[in-house]
Amino acid sequence: MNLQERDRVVNWHPYTQMKTADDAIPIVKGKGIYLFDDKGNKYIDAVSSWWVTLHGHAHPYIAQRVSEQLHTLEQVIFAGFTHEPAVQLSENLLKLLPNNQQKVFYSDNGSTAVEVALKMCIQYCYNQGKEKTKILAFKNAYHGDTFGAMSVSGRSVWTKPFGEMLFEVIFIDIPTSENIEDLKAQISTFQDDIACFIYEPLIQGAAGMLMYNAEDLDNLMKFCRANEILMIQDEVFTGFGRTGKLFAANHLSEKPDIMCFSKGLTGGTMPMGITTCSNEIFNAFLSDDKYKTLFHGHSFTANPLACTAALASMELLLNEETQQNIQRISEQHFRFSNVLKEHSKVENVRQTGTILAWEFKTDQRTSYFNEIGKKLYDEFLSRGIVMRPLGNVMYLVPPYCISTEELNFIYKNILQVLDSF
Numbered sequence: 001m002n003l004q005e006r007d008r009v010v011n012w013h014p015y016t017q018m019k020t021a022d023d024a025i026p027i028v029k030g031k032g033i034y035l036f037d038d039k040g041n042k043y044i045d046a047v048s049s050w051w052v053t054l055h056g057h058a059h060p061y062i063a064q065r066v067s068e069q070l071h072t073l074e075q076v077i078f079a080g081f082t083h084e085p086a087v088q089l090s091e092n093l094l095k096l097l098p099n100n101q102q103k104v105f106y107s108d109n110g111s112t113a114v115e116v117a118l119k120m121c122i123q124y125c126y127n128q129g130k131e132k133t134k135i136l137a138f139k140n141a142y143h144g145d146t147f148g149a150m151s152v153s154g155r156s157v158w159t160k161p162f163g164e165m166l167f168e169v170i171f172i173d174i175p176t177s178e179n180i181e182d183l184k185a186q187i188s189t190f191q192d193d194i195a196c197f198i199y200e201p202l203i204q205g206a207a208g209m210l211m212y213n214a215e216d217l218d219n220l221m222k223f224c225r226a227n228e229i230l231m232i233q234d235e236v237f238t239g240f241g242r243t244g245k246l247f248a249a250n251h252l253s254e255k256p257d258i259m260c261f262s263k264g265l266t267g268g269t270m271p272m273g274i275t276t277c278s279n280e281i282f283n284a285f286l287s288d289d290k291y292k293t294l295f296h297g298h299s300f301t302a303n304p305l306a307c308t309a310a311l312a313s314m315e316l317l318l319n320e321e322t323q324q325n326i327q328r329i330s331e332q333h334f335r336f337s338n339v340l341k342e343h344s345k346v347e348n349v350r351q352t353g354t355i356l357a358w359e360f361k362t363d364q365r366t367s368y369f370n371e372i373g374k375k376l377y378d379e380f381l382s383r384g385i386v387m388r389p390l391g392n393v394m395y396l397v398p399p400y401c402i403s404t405e406e407l408n409f410i411y412k413n414i415l416q417v418l419d420s421f
């Protein structure tokens with residue numbers, strides 16, 4: 001049996017209807033923006049392998065650093081013990097965040113980073129004897145696939161089978177200059193019961209790269225602050241340069257209480273999640289009463305290899321060349337977005353930094369299950385480009401090492417595909 005057939009026998013793939021799915025493509029190697037399959041075909045990874053790869057695949061510097069760490073200390077229990085990579089990473093990360101972020105809690109992925117954040121908020125209230133258990137979130141939000149993360153995500157076909165089991169959340173629209181007063185009024189109705197507000201800043205990724213204004217979010221955050229609603233800023237997707245700045249936080253003047261990171265954290269090398277918080281949150285767990293402890297942890301909390309990958313990736317991210325690449329990609333995207341806007345089969349073109357999205361006009365409504373998505377996916381694959389439309393929403397989230405020419409090659413193909421469909 002070849003690899004595809006063996007895969008069929010034993011593997012169950014994510015977000016995949018296994019009955020009708022095509023065979024998975026065996027990838028044998030990655031280098032820079034390219035993925036190589038077992039037949040020698042290469043593909044440009046235009047979606048950074050589900051939005052995680054920052055500096056390209058198999059980056060030699062990250063590989064070298066992780067390899068050294070692997071020979072030094074691969075893992076140690078993080079209760080009662082610590083190590084240089086975890087301390088250094090926390091120090092380096094906190095320096096880049098809003099100055100109220102003071103403590104780092106490690107976990108394994110974006111969903112767990114969100115779970116930790118939610119538990120911090122609920123227990124923050126509990127430890128102080130406040131009965132606040134309601135959570136505020138945006139319609140269309142996506143915060144992950146574990147139960148807590150699903151609960152605070154918009155209700156959709158993804159969450160439907162679990163509907164009854166998800167905890168109650170107050171969902172509001174994303175803020176605009178028109179609806180902001182109305183949103184404040186809605187929040188006021190529940191104000192005394194709301195423990196926290198969780199949101200994807202500026203871009204709702206999985207919902208289809210829906211974008212909204214920093215100014216309007218600032219407005220909403222100001223209102224939450226004034227009404228003692230804790231804020232969880234989920235930067236799992238937006239973190240580490242995606243929005244053109246290091247974090248979405250750099251577009252905002254208000255500061256969240258808690259922040260979540262994953263995806264680009266290790267440059268896409270290893271799974272890891274981080275939840276950071278203010279001293280105010282942290283201090284609410286300090287007590288002689290042992291019951292006020294945050295009872296949460298994962299076997300691989302602050303795994304030294306993942307911490308080292310993150311340290312190496314952040315070094316690369318901060319160097320001049322990468323910062324220039326991020327600006328160049330943002331500018332190239334901006335120019336191409338103006339071309340797309342003129343195209344008769346395109347609507348709702350939007351761009352924030354290195355993220356460019358648009359909708360393919362179809363007779364069906366815009367949705368994840370719009371059938372055009374699969375056809376577009378196949379067409380781009382045959383042209384050597386991995387794009388993964390969310391239904392009829394198409395987007396580009398390339399690794400930062402993509403060159404001007406490679407990006408132009410993708411744009412050229414996009415226009416050809418649009419014309420031919």
Ligand SMILES: *Cc1c(COP(=O)(O)O)cnc(C)c1O
Nearest residue numbers: 109110111142143144205236237
């Ligand atoms: C992907 C994502 C998550 C979940 O991260 P996983 O590592 O896939 O569990 C959470 N929040 C946002 C905003 C995301 O984009």
